Amino acid sequence: MIVRPHRPADDEQLYQLTRLAFGGPREPSGPEAFWSHRTEGWRGLVAEHDGRIVGSLKVRDYRQFFGGVAVPMGGVASVAVDPHARGQGVASALLDTALADMREHGQVISALYPSAPALYRGRGWEQTGDYQRATLRPEMLALLPKPATRPTMRRAGKEDLPALTDVYLSVASTVDGMLDRATEAFQPEEALDLDVLDVVPGPDGSLLGYLAAQRPDGDKLVCEDLVARDGETGLALLASLARWTGIVNEVSLRIVDPAWWQLLVALPVLYEVVNHPWMLRVVDLPAAVTARGWPAATHLTSFAVDIEVADEHAPWNSGRHRLVCDAGQVACEPGGSGAVRLHARGLGPWFAGSADSAMLRRAGLLTGDPVDARLLDLLTGAPHPCRMADSF
Secondary structure, eight states, X not given: OEEEEOOGXXXXXXXXXXXXXXXXXXXXXXXXXXXXXXXXXXXXXXXXXXXXXXXXXXXXXXXXXXXXXXXXXXXXXXXXXXXXXXXXXXHHHHHHHHHHHHHHTTOOEEEEXXXXXXXXXXXXXXXXXXXXXXXXXXXXXXXXXXXXXXXXXXXXXXXXXXXXXXXHHHHHTTSTTOBOOOSTTOOGGGGGGSSEEEEEEOGGGOEEEEEEEEOOSSSEEEEEEEEXXXXXXXXXXXXXXXXXXXXXXXXXXXXXXXXXXXXXXXXXXXXXXXXXXXXXXXXXXXXXXXXXXXXXXXXXOOEEEEEEEEOSSXXXXXXXXXXXXXXXXXXXXXXXXXXXXXXXXXXXXXXXXXXXXXXXXXXXXXXXXXXXXXXXXXXXXXXOOOBOOOOO
């Protein structure tokens, strides 16, 4: 078996392979069903045996916010293996090749949505954050407080796309795990095709918030984004959803901003939240530490933590490192005593701040000096929730 980059000539085989894995019609609906239809923003790998493709994987080009900085991230997706070849190491070989490929392309971390958690844990990814949708009846939203003044809302146009991006980034940059949506993997103009793309204008041509949603057949409204710079705008956008009462029976609300979800939408009744957890992996530890933001470091006195990493599948991470916090900057240097020992699976939750050292220790992913390990928590502010509002 060989693992190699995707070629346009692979498209027919890849369509049938991914159809078996994820479902879909036997015959492609058109050229847009093939991998080569759009080549920007991703790279593909295929596993080939005896001249036939038996596995596939995509690495999407993303950037993910941690500490207020967008860190280059490889989004692993479309992992599929032909049924007859499963259990023979095909997916593992694809992932091992992808790790080296991501490092070569400067994607210092990697995230994925796991259909087979044991497979990805075996290669160093670990559950780190959530993608959530809430299902609500629109009349429930009518119970929320109304904004002090009802703002003007209008349909967005192409000229609003830069301002939409600014509003989204004003929120996303403050939530660890969110994507910056600024790479070629995203096409901002696609938002204009949504059934609902309403904005709240602000002064000087800026926007205070926006609501993006689809109205499929049936009695549901599917809300993709509800983003606001302030609480009054958030309440106004939620009130606009309440006005779907009597038109639809259900609002599927993607939870983008934890502020309005936890602090504005506090309803005294039960409702359903569906969670799709995602996993994170540190691909290149020194480079990832350099790329991340460390806002807590500006308030800490200088110190160093010596760690030792065991990473079988990204051996360049293995060995002893010294994490140095000095003058508000954090760096990862070679050497040190290895006072704290981290498994590769522990690096992702530590880097993201979703798990503190006590949690990692109980899970068997960290051992060693508890005092030094606590310093790792101070760097990331762990533990705190991490959230992504894009699936792939």
